[in-house]
Amino acid sequence: MKRRPTEKELLALKGTEVPVDHFLDLFGVRVRRPWNVHDIAQVLADAGLATFPDFATCGARDRVQITALATVGSSSSGQEEDGAVEEEPLPPGALPQRLRIGDLPSARGGVDCVPAGAPLSQATYLMRHRGHAQVPVVTATLVHGVVTWRSLALMYERGKDPTLDNAMQQDSLPVVDVRQEFFACLPMLMEQGYLLVRGEDGSLSGIVTNSHVVDRFESAARPFFLLGEIESLLRRWLGSRLTVDAIKAVQTNKRAEERTGRVEELMFGDYLRLLDGEQKKVAMAQQADLNWSALRCESLDRGQFVRHLERVKTIRNRIAHFDAKPLPADDMQELTAFTTLLRDYVN
Structure with missing residues (x-):
């Protein structure tokens, strides 16, 4: 530096x-x-x-x-620091701020092609038996055209011989690079229904269709919506049962005179400090015992609930750092299960 x-x-x-x-x-x-x-x-x-x-x-x-x-504890306010760092709040409706075509798994997942001069049956076999809607016709890195259901229909409508050359779409092929901005390519995708993607070496690395985009945004957006609902349910539940003083007690990132006791101003880690009876600070642990009793949820195992809340916090922090990889299925299950649990107790 x-x-x-x-x-x-x-x-x-x-x-x-x-x-x-x-x-x-x-x-x-x-x-x-x-x-x-x-x-x-x-x-x-x-x-x-x-x-x-x-x-x-x-x-x-x-x-x-x-x-x-934001940190747990502040030396300027005279509070004892415990070394933990709290994440910044997730902006409402936040999604990853930059997305390239190559960030979609299918853009790098490979693509079934047929060579130029092959019989048309090779392409239609891939389309019928592997569920492909598009099959590129290539020689090395050169793309001659793409066989699609639309191009096949046009061939028969025009009474042409059923050959690979006649069945190909050859004009205005939607070929993009993995490094291109995703949103800049959307108009082409909307018009053509698919994008052929070239990798860094110039060869076809994959194909992106409308369904791939839907899958990608479902996997990217759903965790944010689930986390938003989890925080909303937690705040409604805790805010309706706990005292203002109990909430103020965990607002250790603020000076005493700045603590409002408003549940809306809590960080995610504060929810754990409100309920975890195994904290190192005895006073906080004792207050957490009182808080749990105030929730009046005798049928809910406290230890399991707190451990689940800790796992949700870990997932939330990963999402807050905009990890480019889709959230693993196990993490999605954790978020979904915790949301369902809260709905039963809050609604």
């Missing part, structure tokens, strides 16, 4: 949004390396700041927002 901005300079940026390369320029850094990323993160933390999304993992052309770093 070639230079170190002052805390005053950094705090002046709080609440602003800047391109990530401009942010790195503040530290005299052009390329992110493990050592300078660590140094920059430490300087930010010392100033009580963070970036959203994380400057260390976001795209080179992304913009980052300079935000407050």
Whole structure:
């Protein structure tokens, strides 16, 4: 790190949004390396700041927002720190801010092709028996055309001989690169119904259809909706049963005079501190016992509930960091099961 901005300079940026390369320029850094990323993160933390999304993992052309770093405990308020760091709240309706065609699994999942000059039956066999709606006709990296159900229908409507050449769509082929922005390619996808995707080496790496897009956005958006419902249900449940003082007791990231006791202002980790009876701090554990009793849920096993809530918090933090990979099925099951459980007790 070639230079170190002052805390005053950094705090002046709080609440602003800047391109990530401009942010790195503040530290005299052009390329992110493990050592300078660590140094920059430490300087930010010392100033009580963070970036959203994380400057260390976001795209080179992304913009980052300079935000407050919320921690459990604050040395400035005289509270004892326990070393835990709470995540920034998820923005309402947040989704990953950058998506390339190559981020869709099918874009890199390979594609069944037939060689130029092959009998038409090879293409129709793939379409009928493997469920393909499009079969490219290729020679090495050269795409001659694509056989689709529409192109087949046009061939027969026009009374042409049933050959591969006559059955191909050859004009205006929707070929894109894995590095292209997804949303820039959407008009072509909507018009053609599919996109042929070239990998970094120029060869066809996969194919993207409307159904692939629906699957990708379902896997990306559903966790956000589930987490939103989980937080809403937790706040409704806890807010209706717990006292203002009980809620204030876990707002340790604020000075005593700033604690409102409003359940809407709790961080996700605060829900655990409200209910976990095995905390290191005896007073907090005793208050958690009282809180659990106030919920009046005798049929619910407290230990299992708290462990499930901890797993949900871990999943939530992963999503908050905009992990590009789709959420694993086990994690989706955890979120779905916890949402269902809360619905039974809150609604």
